[in-house]
Amino acid sequence: xxxxxxxxxxxxxxxxxxxxxxxxxxxxxxxxxxxxxxxxxxxxxxxxxxxxxxxxxxxxxxxxxxxxxxxxxxxxxxxxxxxxxxxxxxxxxxxxxxxxxxxxxxxxxxxxxxxxxxxxxxxxxxxxxxxxxxxxxxxxxxxxxxxxxxxxxxxxxxxxxxxxxxxxxxxxxxxxxxxxxxxxxxxxxxxxxxxxxxxxxxxxxxxxxxxxxxxxxxxxxxxxxxxxxxxxxxxxxxxxxxxxxxxxxxxxxxxxxxxxxxxxxxxxxxxxxxxxxxxxxxxxxxxxxxxxxxxxxxxxxxxxxxxxxxxxxxxxxxxxxxxxxxxxxxxxxxxxxxxxxxxxxxxxxxxxxxxxxxxxxxxxx
Amino acid sequence: xxxxxxxxxxxxxxxxxxxxxxxxxxxxxxxxxxxxxxxxxxxxxxxxxxxxxxxxxxxxxxxxxxxxxxxxxxxxxxxxxxxxxxxxxxxxxxxxxxxxxxxxxxxxxxxxxxxxxxxxxxxxxxxxxxxxxxxxxxxxxxxxxxxxxxxxxxxxxxxxxxxxxxxxxxxxxxxxxxxxxxxxxxxxxxxxxxxxxxxxxxxxxxxxxxxxxxxxxxxxxxxxxxxxxxxxxxxxxxxxxxxxxxxxxxxxxxxxxxxxxxxxxx
Numbered sequence: 001x002x003x004x005x006x007x008x009x010x011x012x013x014x015x016x017x018x019x020x021x022x023x024x025x026x027x028x029x030x031x032x033x034x035x036x037x038x039x040x041x042x043x044x045x046x047x048x049x050x051x052x053x054x055x056x057x058x059x060x061x062x063x064x065x066x067x068x069x070x071x072x073x074x075x076x077x078x079x080x081x082x083x084x085x086x087x088x089x090x091x092x093x094x095x096x097x098x099x100x101x102x103x104x105x106x107x108x109x110x111x112x113x114x115x116x117x118x119x120x121x122x123x124x125x126x127x128x129x130x131x132x133x134x135x136x137x138x139x140x141x142x143x144x145x146x147x148x149x150x151x152x153x154x155x156x157x158x159x160x161x162x163x164x165x166x167x168x169x170x171x172x173x174x175x176x177x178x179x180x181x182x183x184x185x186x187x188x189x190x191x192x193x194x195x196x197x198x199x200x201x202x203x204x205x206x207x208x209x210x211x212x213x214x215x216x217x218x219x220x221x222x223x224x225x226x227x228x229x230x231x232x233x234x235x236x237x238x239x240x241x242x243x244x245x246x247x248x249x250x251x252x253x254x255x256x257x258x259x260x261x262x263x264x265x266x267x268x269x270x271x272x273x274x275x276x277x278x279x280x281x282x283x284x285x286x287x288x289x290x291x292x293x294x295x296x297x298x299x300x301x302x303x304x305x306x307x308x309x310x311x312x313x314x315x316x317x318x319x320x321x322x323x324x325x326x327x328x329x330x331x332x333x334x335x336x337x338x339x340x341x342x343x344x345x346x347x348x349x350x351x352x353x354x355x356x357x358x359x360x361x362x363x364x365x
Numbered sequence: 366x367x368x369x370x371x372x373x374x375x376x377x378x379x380x381x382x383x384x385x386x387x388x389x390x391x392x393x394x395x396x397x398x399x400x401x402x403x404x405x406x407x408x409x410x411x412x413x414x415x416x417x418x419x420x421x422x423x424x425x426x427x428x429x430x431x432x433x434x435x436x437x438x439x440x441x442x443x444x445x446x447x448x449x450x451x452x453x454x455x456x457x458x459x460x461x462x463x464x465x466x467x468x469x470x471x472x473x474x475x476x477x478x479x480x481x482x483x484x485x486x487x488x489x490x491x492x493x494x495x496x497x498x499x500x501x502x503x504x505x506x507x508x509x510x511x512x513x514x515x516x517x518x519x520x521x522x523x524x525x526x527x528x529x530x531x532x533x534x535x536x537x538x539x540x541x542x543x544x545x546x547x548x549x550x551x552x553x554x555x556x557x558x559x560x561x562x563x564x565x566x567x568x569x570x571x572x573x574x575x576x577x578x579x580x581x582x583x584x585x586x587x588x589x590x591x592x593x594x595x596x597x598x599x600x601x602x603x604x605x606x607x608x609x610x611x612x613x614x615x616x617x618x619x620x621x622x623x624x625x626x627x628x629x630x631x
Contacts, residue, residue, distance in 0.1 A: 231488070232501040238478045238489055245476040248437065249490045249549060250464035252497075259497045 012352065013225060016308040017218065023050065024214040028207045044206055048278045051210040053318055055275040058217050060298045060314035061307055062267035065224050067296070068305030069233065070260055071240035073158075075292050076165030077268055079172050080140035082286035084269025086176075087139050089189035089282040090123060091132035092200075096193050109191070110184045120182045129196055136273040137266050144265030145258065152254040152261070157243070166289050173287035188283025195277055206278075213274045217311075220267050224307055227260075236260055297340045303350025312351060383467055383552055384451035390415045390553055390583045391436070396445030397607075398431055405431040406442065407607035413553070418579035420594045421587045422618075423604035424627060429587045430473070432604070433555050437470045438463045449553070461495070469546030473557040475538035479531025483522055483541055486530050487513045490545035513548070520544040520574065536567035543574065554584045560593050572597050603627070 027050055030042040059081055066072045093108040102112040106119055125131045147168060151161055179185040198205040227233050238246045239253050247253050276282045285291075294317070302313020317339070324332040347354055383390075391413040398406040406428045413419055421429055434440035435447060438460040447455040453466055464470075478486050491509060493499075517523045520540040525533060530541060539559055546554050556575065560568045568590070576597055578584055588594050594601060594615065601618045603610045611621045618624055 227501065230501050231503040231505075232497065234478075234481060234485055234489055235495075235500055237480055241478050241480055242476045245472070245478070246489075247460045248464050248470050249545060250461045250492075251489075251495045251500075252459075252461050255497050 010225070012306055012308040013221070016221065016311060020214060020218055020221075023054075024211065027210060032203060032207060044203055047203075047206045047210050049322075051206070051213045051278045052275060053315055054210075054213045054217050055271045055278070056295075056298070056314040056318055057311040058213070058220055058271035058274070059268055059295055060302070060310035061217075061221060061224055062264045062271065063295050064299045064304055064307055064310035065227075065267070066261055066264045067299060068307075068310070069228060069240065070236045070257060072257065072261065073162045073296065074165045074264075075162045075289065075296065076167075076169035077265070077295055078272075078291040079165075079169035079287055080144060080265040080268035081272035081275070081291075082169075082172070082176075082282065082284075083140040083143060084136045084272030085276040085282040085286060086183060086189070086272075087126075087132055087135040087269070088273035088276045089192075090126040090135075090183075091129060092192040092195060092277060093184075093189050094123070094127035095195065096191065099193055100191070108184070108189070110179075110187065111182070114179060123182065133273070136269050140265045140269030140272075141262055144262045148258040148261040152257045155254075166292070169287050169292055170289055173284050173289075176284035176287060184283070186284060188281060188285075189276075190281040190283075192277065192280055200277055200280070209274065209278050213278070216270055216274060220270070221307060221311075224267075227263075228307070232256070294336065297336060297343075299350075300343050301339060301347075301350055303347075303352030303354075306352050309350050309352035316351070383449065383453065385415045386451055388415050389413065390417075390450060391585075392446070392448040393432070393435070394446050394448075396432075396435055396442045396447065398428075398435060398440060398442045404607050406435065409445070409604075409608050411602065411609060413583055413585060415552075415583055416580050418575065418584045418597060418599060419586070420598035420601045421585060421604060422589070422591070422594060422601060423610070426606075427604040428607040429604055430557065431607075433470060433557060433587065436463075436555060437468060464549060464551075465492075465495070467550070467552040468555065469549045469551035469553070470555045471539075471542050471546055471557055471559065473561065475535065475542050477530045477533075477538050477541050477545070479529065481530055482527050483517065483525045483530050483533070484513060484527060486541055487516055487544055487548050490548040492548065492550040516544045516547050519547065519577075521570065536563045536571075539563065539567075539571065540574065543578075547578070552583060554578065554582050556584065556586045558588055559586065560588065560590050568593055 027042060027047055030040055031044065031047050034041045059077070063074060063077050066074060096108065098105050100109045100112075102109055104112050107116060111119070126135070151164060156164060175181055176183050177186050183189070192200050194200055195205065198208065228236075235246065235251055235256055239251075239256055243253055272286070298313040298317045299310045300313070301317055302311065303309030320335070321332060324335055343350060349356075389412050391411070393409055393411040396406050396409040397404065409428065409432065411432070421432070423429055431440060435442050436455060438455065438458055441456065449455050449463075449466060449468065455463060458466065478489065481489070488505060488509075491513070493503075514523070514526075517526055520543060522533075522537060522541060522544070525537065530538065533541060543556070543559070559575070560571050563571065572593060575584055575586060586594075586597070598615055600612065601615050602612045603618055603621075603624050605627050610627060611618050611624050613621075
């Protein structure tokens with residue numbers, strides 16, 4: 001009810017939910033109901049592509065929550081995304097069973113290849129869907145909590161914190177590249193067959209994953225919006241604007257940051273878990289610092305501190321990326337950099353800021 | 366995954382109740398602080414009575430701000446003790462714990478939350494359980510709203526209730542910050558240079574405000590503006606090189622040869 005009340009005063013969020021609802025209804029219809037030959041038919045790979053974009057939007061919202069509202073610029077947030085993804089990937093690996101190349105009923109192929117005789121302790125229980133889903137939330141949440149506990153308690157802020165987050169994700173990247181870590185080394189986890197008994201290549205599974213992503217996006221958005229609209233949300237913005245003042249009026253700033261940071265990491269983990277079955281692979285490349293920076297660019301382009309702006313930015317930049325990497329692959333990284341510089345210089349509030357400014361000018365003139 | 370200890374920390378920190386049985390609210394005894402060999406405070410002894418309005422003056426570098434930092438937990442002294450009433454050991458508490466125990470601090474530069482309305486600024490400062498989980502589900506009650514409105518009247522900003530605090534004038538920001546201190550229901554207010562940069566009318570209004578607050582609160586004002594100090598102070602403490610040089614009424618202090626030497630000497 002409170003969320004509904006909040007939404008009534010927030011045009012952007014209304015629009016976000018309207019678009020999300022329309023997409024959620026239209027995509028499965030155009031894919032499953034409209035016949036194959038029709039112009040309006042949406043191929044299976046497009047369903048997965050749109051689903052992937054939605055996990056990016058979820059990721060962008062998670063970064064906007066801590067950057068836009070609390071001023072913590074994380075340049076390592078895909079560490080949490082990848083951890084959630086690996087948790088999901090481990091479940092999917094265990095589902096392969098005897099269908100692997102080596103046909104071992106318990107060990108995934110890469111372990112047989114490494115001559116391992118038994119499953120490492122951290123792979124135990126990952127064949128249970130419930131437990132694996134718990135790990136999707138616990139693994140990134142626990143890492144974020146530990147990291148935040150040390151960082152915020154020692155009052156590391158600003159650019160120093162950003163650098164440490166980047167070091168964190170880079171350290172994980174290097175660790176996951178090692179075969180001995182037991183996560184498939186540089187090949188990562190792939191060749192997934194099915195999820196909860198449903199064939200991952202099947203149309204209805206794709207639609208199911210798409211719907212699950214849409215629901216996760218809607219619920220996470222509503223949860224973030226609730227937090228922002230609560231008094232805690234005002235405290236969070238107070239921390240961003242005047243941290244020591246917030247401390248002197250009696251708030252434990254480190255607890256506020258730690259709580260929000262951990263929550264944000266959990267959302268990122270869920271995004272990663274939904275991403276992996278839709279793209280069919282998770283490898284250490286997901287930990288790469290450039291990925292985290294890209295997320296920050298999405299949020300900056302869309303307009304930070306609005307949530308819906310972050311989602312919009314994720315869609316636009318990724319659409320551009322899909323286009324550029326196909327048409328002009330060597331240009332993409334330069335375009336990304338130029339985009340970030342351009343937005344920072346000319347559109348500090350992003351596209352959303354530009355639109356609100358234009359709208360305001362029109363009403364006043 | 367979020368531990369009970371983490372969410373419950375504010376409950377644990379509820380400081381022991383303030384004991385004013387000797388009518389002294391603040392004891393600073395033998396406090397020394399040095400930064401890289403420079404002694405910012407040197408065996409400072411200071412006692413503030415309950416309900417008193419005390420002005421602290423002194424040349425630049427006398428240690429006024431460092432003293433405030435020690436009281437509010439921002440700086441830990443090398444030696445000495447700091448007690449709030451008879452029972453609260455300030456040196457064992459963190460900044461938010463000291464704030465919750467009842468010491469409010471106004472900074473030299475007005476620090477308010479520019480992207481929140483005046484009302485929201487006061488709401489955030491309001492005394493109460495400030496643990497994360499409590500704040501997430503907090504609702505403002507009508508008594509609390511009334512209390513905020515009454516503070517808005519006290520600081521003369523009723524008509525700015527729903528204005529973003531960032532758009533207030535300098536003087537209004539200073540008053541808002543004093544209002545935020547009042548919302549914390551503190552016993553002791555520390556006010557650092559409240560009239561710097563204010564117009565004469567604003568200065569006068571601030572003097573009235575601070576005088577009206579003393580009695581129900583103890584107020585310690587650090588100020589450079591001598592005319593302002595004269596208009597509000599009953600007791601003045603002069604700090605010099607990190608310790609107390611003189612203490613007494615404004616007239617006593619101004620005629621003290623040591624003070625004259627420090628302020629007027631070579």
